[in-house]
Amino acid sequence: MxxxxxxxxxxxxxxxxxxxxxxxxxxxxxxxxxxxxxxxxxxxxxxxxxxxxxxxxxxxxxxxxxxxxxxxxxxxxxxxxxxxxxxxxxxxxxxxxxxxxxxxxxxxxxxxxxxxxxxxxxxxxxxxxxxxxxxxxxxxxxxxxxxxxxxxxxxxxxxxxxxxxxxxxxxxxxxxxxxxxxxxxxxxxxLPHGFTRQDRVVTQPVGPRKAHDLLVIRDLRFGSSSAVFLPRTRPCIPSSCHCTSVGSVCRCQMQAGCLQPLRWAI
CATH class of the missing domain: 1.20.1250.20 (MFS general substrate transporter like domains)
Known part of the structure; x- marks a missing residue:
């Protein structure tokens, strides 16, 4: 060792x-x-x-x-x-x-x-x-x-x-x-020492944060396979969804007048 x-x-x-x-x-x-x-x-x-x-x-x-x-x-x-x-x-x-x-x-x-x-x-x-x-x-x-x-x-x-x-x-x-x-x-x-230089600066995203960004965290979603919708005036029904592969994130097109969903977690 x-x-x-x-x-x-x-x-x-x-x-x-x-x-x-x-x-x-x-x-x-x-x-x-x-x-x-x-x-x-x-x-x-x-x-x-x-x-x-x-x-x-x-x-x-x-x-x-x-x-x-x-x-x-x-x-x-x-x-x-x-x-x-x-x-x-x-x-x-x-x-x-x-x-x-x-x-x-x-x-x-x-x-x-x-x-x-x-x-x-x-x-x-x-x-x-x-x-x-x-x-x-x-x-x-x-x-x-x-x-x-x-x-x-x-x-x-x-x-x-x-x-x-x-x-x-x-x-x-x-x-x-x-x-x-x-x-x-x-x-x-x-002298040898433990002080270091940060080569890469980590930048934070610019712009206002939205509440539904928290849904990126898997534990905060409703179940392991569920759609999350944030309606404005009436229920939102997806018209078409596209998934790249199983276990990935599916993005859906919504009807007019509805708030776009964050994602469909599978």
């Missing part, structure tokens, strides 16, 4: 090494998130920001992702988890660059919103990647390992960043958050 089968993983080429790489790649963003939650208030105090602005910055860590998580999830379904994790890391890099160019209290609001959103988006992409790569039997175990890896990175990250804040200043400390995110982007190219 192959290593793939022993690990209970699903998907061609997925091994435990790929999932470990997923832990590391997503862990750097979680380290940046935990570190920013700690140093943003400290930096705000050091540059003379008001208590109200500090409260707004703290709220933006969760308010922005609360508004954007659903659209991001839909976009991730369309493009895959690899572009999603790279996009999340890019948000942290943008936050670090913004504060490096404009180290003001109001820039901290953008830093909080961008990094807070990136952390939530990263967790969405990582759990999706682990769920797709791990088999149904061992999926919960691998997701537990993912959360465990978060604990490690959220412990190491704040220690490094607070030391940089004390020794090198706020600009360098927030710039190091961008280095964490750059490590994530480099890791998507250098």
């Amino acid at each position: 192959s290593r793939f089968a022993n690990a209970g993983l699903s998907g061609p080429g997925i091994t435990p090494v790929h999932l470990h790489g997923t832990f590391v790649i997503s862990g750097f963003i979680m380290a940046a998130l935990a570190s920013s939650r700690l140093i943003v208030p400290l930096v705000a105090i050091s540059i003379g920001a008001s208590h109200f602005l500090m409260g707004v910055a703290g709220a933006l860590f969760t308010a922005v992702p609360m508004l954007l998580s659903v659209p991001f999830g839909r976009w991730m379904d369309a493009v895959g988890t690899l572009p999603a994790i790279v996009f999340s890391a890019s948000m942290v890099v943008i936050a670090a660059v913004l504060y490096g160019l404009m180290p003001t209290p109001y820039t901290l609001l953008a830093v909080a919103g961008l990094i807070g959103t990136a952390g939530v988006f990263t967790h969405m992409a990582a759990t999706r990647a682990i769920g797709a790569g791990a088999g149904e039997v061992h999926r919960a175990r691998w997701l537990g390992y993912l959360v465990l890896s978060y604990s490690f990175f959220t412990f190491i990250g704040p220690v490094i960043i607070t030391h940089a804040l004390e020794s090198l200043g706020a600009v360098v400390a927030i710039g190091m958050l961008g280095l964490f995110a750059l490590s994530t982007i480099i890791g998507t190219r250098a």
